[in-house]
Amino acid sequence: MSIAILPDQSERLAEAVQSLQQQMQGQVISPSHPEYDEARRVWNGMIDKYPAMIARCAGVADVIAAVNFARERDFLVAVRGGGHNVAGHATCDGGLVIDLSGMKGIHVDPDKRVARAQAGVTWGELDRETQVFGLAAPGGVVSTTGIAGLTLGGGMGWLRRKHGLTIDSLLSVNLVTARGEYLTASENENAELFWGLRGGGGNFGVVTSFEYRLHPVGPMVTLVMPWYPVEDAKELLPKWRDFMKEAPEELSSSAYFWSIPATPDFPEEFHGKRVVILGGVYTGPLEDGERITRPLREMGRPLLDLSGPISWTAVQQGFDQFFPKGQRQYYFKSRYLANLDDETIQALIPQGTKPPAPSILIVIWHNGGAARRVDAEKTAFMGRDATYLFSVDAIWDDPHQTEEVLDYARAYLAEMEAYSTGGLYVNFPGLGEEGEQLVKDAYGAHYNRLVALKTRYDPTNLFRLNQNIKPAL
Numbered sequence: 001m002s003i004a005i006l007p008d009q010s011e012r013l014a015e016a017v018q019s020l021q022q023q024m025q026g027q028v029i030s031p032s033h034p035e036y037d038e039a040r041r042v043w044n045g046m047i048d049k050y051p052a053m054i055a056r057c058a059g060v061a062d063v064i065a066a067v068n069f070a071r072e073r074d075f076l077v078a079v080r081g082g083g084h085n086v087a088g089h090a091t092c093d094g095g096l097v098i099d100l101s102g103m104k105g106i107h108v109d110p111d112k113r114v115a116r117a118q119a120g121v122t123w124g125e126l127d128r129e130t131q132v133f134g135l136a137a138p139g140g141v142v143s144t145t146g147i148a149g150l151t152l153g154g155g156m157g158w159l160r161r162k163h164g165l166t167i168d169s170l171l172s173v174n175l176v177t178a179r180g181e182y183l184t185a186s187e188n189e190n191a192e193l194f195w196g197l198r199g200g201g202g203n204f205g206v207v208t209s210f211e212y213r214l215h216p217v218g219p220m221v222t223l224v225m226p227w228y229p230v231e232d233a234k235e236l237l238p239k240w241r242d243f244m245k246e247a248p249e250e251l252s253s254s255a256y257f258w259s260i261p262a263t264p265d266f267p268e269e270f271h272g273k274r275v276v277i278l279g280g281v282y283t284g285p286l287e288d289g290e291r292i293t294r295p296l297r298e299m300g301r302p303l304l305d306l307s308g309p310i311s312w313t314a315v316q317q318g319f320d321q322f323f324p325k326g327q328r329q330y331y332f333k334s335r336y337l338a339n340l341d342d343e344t345i346q347a348l349i350p351q352g353t354k355p356p357a358p359s360i361l362i363v364i365w366h367n368g369g370a371a372r373r374v375d376a377e378k379t380a381f382m383g384r385d386a387t388y389l390f391s392v393d394a395i396w397d398d399p400h401q402t403e404e405v406l407d408y409a410r411a412y413l414a415e416m417e418a419y420s421t422g423g424l425y426v427n428f429p430g431l432g433e434e435g436e437q438l439v440k441d442a443y444g445a446h447y448n449r450l451v452a453l454k455t456r457y458d459p460t461n462l463f464r465l466n467q468n469i470k471p472a473l
């Protein structure tokens with residue numbers, strides 16, 4: 001049983017804060033602290049939790065102190081990197097948040113094409129440093145997402161077909177275990193742990209830094225982004241599917257159902273109009289980009305076309321404005337699709353066309369390529385064999401609409417179940433409402449091996465606020 005210290009238990013809380021603060025270089029924030037309200041917030045505006053303490057770690061020694069403190073005093077623990085997890089696992093009520101967001105160290109070795117980054121770094125921050133040398137690690141498509149949570153769940157972005165998942169470029173991690181030990185995990189050291197960390201999420205310890213292999217990218221790449229009327233979806237999606245079957249791996253692409261945002265950046269007559277976007281990024285030679293991506297722009301008559309050369313750092317920030325911190329409600333949930341045959345496309349269209357809130361984004365990720373060539377047994381991640389991932393990225397502003405949106409998202413996902421391989425991507429877990437079943441579905445044949453690893457490294461389930469793999473009793 002973990003202790004939940006309520007704010008009114010002030011004496012006990014004051015003693016605990018003081019005790020942890022004495023062991024830490026970074027600050028311990030409690031409910032009376034002026035920055036508490038800001039510090040407790042995570043990305044998803046739907047999540048409103050009140051931890052007893054937030055330990056803002058300044059380095060590895062602080063992480064060790066916080067982990068030992070939590071274990072010895074039986075505190076509920078949440079671990080926070082970028083705070084993007086939509087289920088809100090990076091915070092908790094009444095427990096201790098181990099907050100790594102201040103750990104921002106990045107070191108790039110351009111000769112070896114390797115970067116080491118601490119666990120509080122975001123993808124935008126890492127891209128900025130690696131791009132000094134024309135290099136990048138495969139990350140996600142929103143620059144404010146933390147490298148930590150994204151990497152530990154697998155990691156999909158615009159480099160996925162050419163260079164695979166984020167974990168396919170992960171060389172090693174340093175982490176603090178539930179016992180407070182500091183370990184390195186790589187192919188050569190604690191190899192089984194390294195297997196589990198590549199997809200198994202935050203179950204096995206607190207990662208303090210990640211070492212990535214880098215790839216030459218940019219500085220300029222080709223963005224393809226035609227926005228077509230949603231009424232044309234039935235003709236467009238088969239063309240996109242067929243084109244991507246033959247497209248070079250330098251092009252990663254997703255098809256989106258979305259609504260044209262009602263902002264001054266877009267023509268007023270189109271505000272709120274539902275569209276299908278055939279989006280992608282080509283990272284091969286810039287002079288080839290226009291030719292290679294042109295077919296995607298000529299599959300119909302786009303209302304808007306934002307395609308063209310763009311810097312890698314700009315393309316990585318392109319979506320940021322639509323995902324602001326703490327202001328919107330988010331529910332992202334996914335299913336791998338067996339394929340994208342005409343029947344699957346027919347099933348996708350009705351709900352994609354008429355969502356209850358205009359900003360609800362439906363994404364069909366086209367995967368495969370380098371990620372598929374990695375042996376399925378090499379990492380804990382599941383889903384390498386599925387060419388498509390269907391994701392309902394529900395975003396809405398009015399909290400009164402929450403029930404309606406969740407009903408819509410769940411019904412849509414249930415309908416698509418018939419076309420799914422059965423698996424899902426752990427980093428798009430919704431609110432994790434299915435509990436253990438969600439994790440079993442996500443890890444499939446790897447689940448038992450992950451349970452064994454969890455039992456070895458975290459037998460008391462200290463790290464349980466995550467897509468939790470329960471240790472064997």
Ligand SMILES: Cc1cc2nc3c(=O)[nH]c(=O)nc-3n(C[C@H](O)[C@H](O)[C@H](O)COP(=O)(O)OP(=O)(O)OC[C@H]3O[C@@H](n4cnc5c(N)ncnc54)[C@H](O)[C@@H]3O)c2cc1C
Nearest residue numbers: 081082083084085089140141146148149150156202207466
């Ligand atoms: C707007 C948005 C865009 C996204 N885009 C993409 C995308 O393009 N591609 C993609 O693959 N995913 C994407 N995601 C999903 C993203 O990968 C997950 O939300 C991920 O959990 C975010 O990591 P974080 O560090 O920001 O989150 P946090 O909420 O800080 O962490 C998530 C979880 O990871 C664990 N964790 C975090 N840090 C550590 C650590 N140092 N050690 C151990 N465990 C830790 C904890 O269990 C924590 O609960 C997106 C999410 C959002 C909200």
